[in-house]
Amino acid sequence: MTNKKKRILGIDPGLAIVGYGCIEVSGNRMRPVEYGVIRTGPEDDLAVRLALIYDGCAALFSRLAPDEAAVEELFFGRNVTTGMTVSHARGVILLSLRQHGIHLCEYTPMVVKRTVTGDGRADKVSVQAMVQRLLGLGSVPQPDDAADGLALAICHAQHSPLAALLGERKGPAVKRPKKQGT
């Protein structure tokens, strides 16, 4: 746990909207860098929308140059179709992270809520209020998907120092993908 600055990018995958939030962490201080969304429209074929997400991610990852990324782990107990559609987009996002050599961790919505608010069942408004407070933002970050991206980044900032510490003792607790040609 050093005071070296680290950029963390949180990503909330989706086909119509990919939410993202980037923060800079130094010791136990966090500051917002940028947040927003990548949108695709239903008028386009699935393959076209995936290409838009891929190109959008590539531009984003190059511009923000995050050290690490936190991606929401999907859970669709009932809506299989939605789960499979979002997974197409998520595959493209993970591919792009890999091609940019960005270390990624995955967190379930419950872990994110618990880490950010102390309550794994917290509602959206409570999570957004805590994101605003923790990052000292003048207003609640909008849209929801961008706020979710920031919440993921905050969640990872809280978890990664512990993971790094454990990693010094018994190998990396947070797996870092091996380098490979992009």
Add this chain to the structure above:
Amino acid sequence: MTNKKKRILGIDPGLAIVGYGCIEVSGNRMRPVEYGVIRTGPEDDLAVRLALIYDGCAALFSRLAPDEAAVEELFFGRNVTTGMTVSHARGVILLSLRQHGIHLCEYTPMVVKRTVTGDGRADKVSVQAMVQRLLGLGSVPQPDDAADGLALAICHAQHSPLAALLGERKGPAVKRPKKQGT
């Protein structure tokens, strides 16, 4: 419906194994060009496996230069986890097809079986036997995933002349994604 040669690539998506089969169609004649699989191992992270599939597809599409592709439409009524995992890989495959400007159609396993054997509930062995017979192969194509790729290509060869014909009358029945920078 002309006698111009057309190359069709059938793709059976998966994370551990992507099966493919390429055929050349001229009028109502079909001949096999190549079939095989792209494999990834469980020892690698999901993002690494997706990158291997992406790189494998890029090499394959460049080498075979198919005019059109037929990709299996996923249906996982019960196993949501498997459906979501395969969808990650499928997203990367659709992205690569799009980047190579290859027109794609999707077919459910039932349509493929019905088109190839006449029975939508045909078993694997019957489908493979018909694939072998229709393409005049010396033996049953192996592994199963490659045979599935060939079956998808044959299915598309049977459907696309009709779709093209309908397209001449009332717009494309088979949607062709709009061109976009690769």
